[in-house]
Amino acid sequence: MAYLTVNDGVKQFATFRALNGVSIAVERGEFFTLLGPSGCGKTTLLRAIAGFNDLSSGSIMLDGKDLRAIPPHKRDIGMVFQDYAVFPHLSVFDNVAFGLKPRKVPAEQIKTRVAEALSAVHLQALAERLPAAMSGGQQQRIGLARAMVINPQLLLMDEPLSNLDAKLRIELREEIRDIQKRVDIATIYVTHDQEEALAISDRICVMSAGHIEQIGTPQQIYGDPQTLFVANFVGTLxxxxxxxxxxxxxxxxxxxxxxxxxxxxxxxxxxxxxxxxxxxxxxxxxxxxxxxxxxxxxxxxxxxxxxxxxxxxxxxxxxxxxxxxxxxxxxxxxxxxxxxxxxxxxxxxxxx
Incomplete structure (x- = not known):
C-alpha cells in the first residue's frame, strides 16, 4: 500500500472540471513532481491534498487515514508556497517557530528544532534577522524550514522557485532535493519547469487538461514518452x-x-x-x-x-x-x- 494515494479525484468548479478522475500513489520518502502547463490541474490537486479545496468526489488517503475527513489544520502537512509567505515583522527564528507554538511544543524543544531546521537550510547565522532585508532565495529557505520544523507527514511545494532568477533556481532546487533526501519526507512538488522536474524528481506525473498523461521516472518521461503531449512538453521535439x-x-x-x-x-x-x-x-x-x-x-x-x-x-x-x-x-x-x-x-x- 502506497503512503499517499489519490483515487479517481474529481474537482468540478461550476462549468469547469479542473480534475477529471486523477489517481496517484506516492511512496514514503519519495520526491514526486506534478508537472504541466498552467491550468492543467496540478495546483488544484495539491490544494485538495492540503485541504484548501475539497474534491468533488474521489478519495485521498495518507498513511491509512482518510484525509478528506480531517480538517486542513489537523492534516499534519507542511506547505511551501510560491510567494515565500514569510512574516516580515518576525525574525527568521520566530518565522520558523511559528507552526510549533500552536502544537504546544516546549520552549527548549522549539529552540532545538528551529536550530536544526535553520541549519538544514543554511540560515543558522541569520536567526535574528528580519526577512525584509534578505534575498528571495533566503526568504524561500525560511519558508522551507518553517514547513519542515513541524516534522510533517507530508511536504507540499507549490512552484516554490518560480519567483527566483534562473541561477538561484538551479542552486536552490539542488538544496531542496538534498534536504528532502536527508529528512526523508514524502514530498509532492508542483512545477511547470520541465528541467526542474527532471533534475530533482524520483517520479514525475505529467498532467494536461485535468487528467494524467503519464507517470514515470525522469528517464521514462523523457526517454520513453507514452503520449505526444508528454513528448512535446518535456524536451524539444x-x-x-x-x-x-x-x-x-x-x-x-x-x-x-x-x-x-x-x-x-x-x-x-x-x-x-x-x-x-x-x-x-x-x-x-x-x-x-x-x-x-x-x-x-x-x-x-x-x-x-x-x-x-x-x-x-x-x-x-x-x-x-x-x-x-x-x-x-x-x-x-x-x-x-x-x-x-x-x-x-x-x-x-x-x-x-
Whole structure:
C-alpha cells in the first residue's frame, strides 16, 4: 500500500472540471513532481491534498487515514508556497517557530528544532534577522524550514522557485532535493519547469487538461514518452512532415506502419560528412542549413530536409563548427530514434 494515494479525484468548479478522475500513489520518502502547463490541474490537486479545496468526489488517503475527513489544520502537512509567505515583522527564528507554538511544543524543544531546521537550510547565522532585508532565495529557505520544523507527514511545494532568477533556481532546487533526501519526507512538488522536474524528481506525473498523461521516472518521461503531449512538453521535439520525403525515409528505415505523427529528438540526430555511408538501421538524408544557433555547450542547427525541417543538436561545438544558412549538410536518422504516435496522440510500437 502506497503512503499517499489519490483515487479517481474529481474537482468540478461550476462549468469547469479542473480534475477529471486523477489517481496517484506516492511512496514514503519519495520526491514526486506534478508537472504541466498552467491550468492543467496540478495546483488544484495539491490544494485538495492540503485541504484548501475539497474534491468533488474521489478519495485521498495518507498513511491509512482518510484525509478528506480531517480538517486542513489537523492534516499534519507542511506547505511551501510560491510567494515565500514569510512574516516580515518576525525574525527568521520566530518565522520558523511559528507552526510549533500552536502544537504546544516546549520552549527548549522549539529552540532545538528551529536550530536544526535553520541549519538544514543554511540560515543558522541569520536567526535574528528580519526577512525584509534578505534575498528571495533566503526568504524561500525560511519558508522551507518553517514547513519542515513541524516534522510533517507530508511536504507540499507549490512552484516554490518560480519567483527566483534562473541561477538561484538551479542552486536552490539542488538544496531542496538534498534536504528532502536527508529528512526523508514524502514530498509532492508542483512545477511547470520541465528541467526542474527532471533534475530533482524520483517520479514525475505529467498532467494536461485535468487528467494524467503519464507517470514515470525522469528517464521514462523523457526517454520513453507514452503520449505526444508528454513528448512535446518535456524536451524539444522534431515533428516530421507527411509527404513523399517522409514516406521514402520511413521505407528506407524499414518502418512500414501507419502513424499520424512521426517525431525525433534533436539530440538523436547527427550531422555527418557528405557522402557518408549510413550504418545498419540508419539513413543519411541531405538538407540545407536554415539557421545556426550557438548556445555554448551545444548548438542547434535547423536543417530543411525532404522529410521537413529538423533541428539537429550538436554537443560541444568547436569554435570553427559554425554552419551558415544555405550550407548543404547530411543528417543521420537512426531507426530506433524515431517515435510514432496515433491520431489521438498515443505512442505506437515501431514493431507494429
Amino acid at each position: 522534431n515533428t516530421l512532415v507527411a509527404g513523399e520525403g517522409l514516406s521514402r525515409l520511413l521505407a528506407d528505415l524499414g518502418l512500414g506502419r501507419a502513424a499520424a505523427h512521426w517525431t525525433v529528438r534533436p539530440e538523436r540526430l547527427s550531422l555527418v560528412e557528405s557522402g557518408a555511408t549510413a550504418p545498419v538501421g540508419a539513413v543519411v538524408v541531405s538538407g540545407t542549413v536554415n539557421k545556426f544557433t550557438y548556445l555554448g555547450r551545444e548548438a542547434h542547427v535547423l536543417v530543411d530536409t525532404a522529410a521537413g525541417p529538423v533541428v539537429v543538436q550538436v554537443s560541444n561545438p568547436a569554435l570553427g563548427a559554425v554552419r551558415n544558412p544555405g550550407d548543404t549538410v547530411s543528417v543521420l536518422f537512426e531507426r530506433n530514434a524515431l517515435m510514432a504516435f496515433d491520431a489521438d496522440g498515443k505512442r505506437l510500437s515501431l514493431e507494429g
